[in-house]
Amino acid sequence: MTHPTASLNYSERQAGSLRTGDLLLLPDAERTAEIVRVDVDNDDFGSPAIVRATLTGGGVLRIAAGSVVLVLDPVPDSPEASPADGAIPAADAAGPGADSPADSGDDSADGGAPGLQLVEHLPDGDGAPAAPGVVVPPRPVAPPVASGPSEADLALIPAADGTPESVVEAAAEAHPDALGVLLLSDRLTKGINTKSGSCLKDLSDLAHELFVVLKDAENALAVADLLNVLPFDGNPGRWASVEASLALASYICRQRGEEERAEVYEKFLRAPDEMETDPFKARINAKVRQRSLNEPNLYDKEIFRAIDNSNPDAEREWRLLRLEALLFLRAHGGSQTIGAPELERRIGNELESVRG
Structure with missing residues (x-):
C-alpha cells in the first residue's frame, strides 16, 4: 500500500475502530480533518457495512467497515497521548449530541438487528498505552429452520390399499366407459416410476379426470395420494405434478368437511x-x-380467443388450466387480490363449464 511522504506520522486504523477526535487523512492524501462523530450503518444481516465519519465543517466521509485508513499520530507531549485515552467513553464513540444507549430506542440503523459492541482496552500494568477500541460485529441471526409435516400430519393421509398400480386399476374398473381414464390407466398399470416426470404427470391428470369430469372424489383422492406423499426433490418439473395433485386433494377434502x-x-x-x-x-x-x-395467470385471453374462434376443445383445455390455477390459489388460502370466497365461486363456475 502506497502512502504519502508524511505517512511516517500516520498509523493505519480499521474504519470500524475510528473514534471522535481522530485526525483522519482525507482521500486526496494531502489534508487531514478531525472526526466529530462516527456512525455505523449495518447491512441486512446486522453486520457493520458502512462507517460514516462526520468531520469538522459538516462534511461526511463514507468508508467501508473493513477498509484501512490513515490517522495522524498524536504528538508525544500532547495530552491526547496519555494512557487514559486507551479507554473510549461510550458517549465519545457515538459522537457529540448522539443519544446514549439508554436514551435510544433503536438497536441499529435498521431498527431490528442487534447493535455493535464497543470493546474498551485499558492500559497495561506498566503504564503503556493500550490499543484503540474496536467495533465487534454482533452474531449473525440464526437462519430459519425448514419444518415439514409431522408424523401426526402423515397419519391423516390414508395409506394406499395395495400397490400403486392396483389403486390405478381400481379407479379404471370403476369407470370402464371413460376413455380418458382408460388411456391413462393403461400406461400407468405397466409400472409407476415416481422418478419419471411423465409418470407423475399421468397420475395427476388421472386424479383430475376422475374428479373434474367423472365427479369421483373417492378414487380421485386415492390416486392423488400416490403423489401427495412424495417430498419436494428440488426438481420444479416433477414438483408441478405433485403441486397440482396436492391442490386438488385439498379442495376435495374441504368440500367433504375434512379440514x-x-x-x-x-x-x-x-x-x-x-x-x-x-x-x-x-x-x-x-x-x-x-x-x-x-x-x-388465469388464461383469460386464451379462453376468449377460443370462444371467438368457436373452438370448444381448445376452450375446455384452457379452462382446465385455469381450474388448476384457481385450485392452487385456494390451497394457499387465496391472495391479496382474490379472497377464498371468491375463489370458491370461480372454481364452481369452472367445474360447471368443464363438466358441461
Missing part, C-alpha cells in the same frame, strides 16, 4: 417455500411468491 386433512395437503404444498435457509433469499422469494399469487 385437518386439507391443512396437511396445504402444508405439503408450501414445503418448498420454507426450505430456503438464507434470510435474504427467503425474503426475496416470499415477495416473488406473493406477487405471483396476487397476479395469477
Whole structure:
C-alpha cells in the first residue's frame, strides 16, 4: 500500500475502530480533518457495512467497515497521548449530541438487528498505552429452520390399499366407459416410476379426470395420494405434478368437511417455500411468491380467443388450466387480490363449464 511522504506520522486504523477526535487523512492524501462523530450503518444481516465519519465543517466521509485508513499520530507531549485515552467513553464513540444507549430506542440503523459492541482496552500494568477500541460485529441471526409435516400430519393421509398400480386399476374398473381414464390407466398399470416426470404427470391428470369430469372424489383422492406423499426433490418439473395433485386433494377434502386433512395437503404444498435457509433469499422469494399469487395467470385471453374462434376443445383445455390455477390459489388460502370466497365461486363456475 502506497502512502504519502508524511505517512511516517500516520498509523493505519480499521474504519470500524475510528473514534471522535481522530485526525483522519482525507482521500486526496494531502489534508487531514478531525472526526466529530462516527456512525455505523449495518447491512441486512446486522453486520457493520458502512462507517460514516462526520468531520469538522459538516462534511461526511463514507468508508467501508473493513477498509484501512490513515490517522495522524498524536504528538508525544500532547495530552491526547496519555494512557487514559486507551479507554473510549461510550458517549465519545457515538459522537457529540448522539443519544446514549439508554436514551435510544433503536438497536441499529435498521431498527431490528442487534447493535455493535464497543470493546474498551485499558492500559497495561506498566503504564503503556493500550490499543484503540474496536467495533465487534454482533452474531449473525440464526437462519430459519425448514419444518415439514409431522408424523401426526402423515397419519391423516390414508395409506394406499395395495400397490400403486392396483389403486390405478381400481379407479379404471370403476369407470370402464371413460376413455380418458382408460388411456391413462393403461400406461400407468405397466409400472409407476415416481422418478419419471411423465409418470407423475399421468397420475395427476388421472386424479383430475376422475374428479373434474367423472365427479369421483373417492378414487380421485386415492390416486392423488400416490403423489401427495412424495417430498419436494428440488426438481420444479416433477414438483408441478405433485403441486397440482396436492391442490386438488385439498379442495376435495374441504368440500367433504375434512379440514385437518386439507391443512396437511396445504402444508405439503408450501414445503418448498420454507426450505430456503438464507434470510435474504427467503425474503426475496416470499415477495416473488406473493406477487405471483396476487397476479395469477388465469388464461383469460386464451379462453376468449377460443370462444371467438368457436373452438370448444381448445376452450375446455384452457379452462382446465385455469381450474388448476384457481385450485392452487385456494390451497394457499387465496391472495391479496382474490379472497377464498371468491375463489370458491370461480372454481364452481369452472367445474360447471368443464363438466358441461
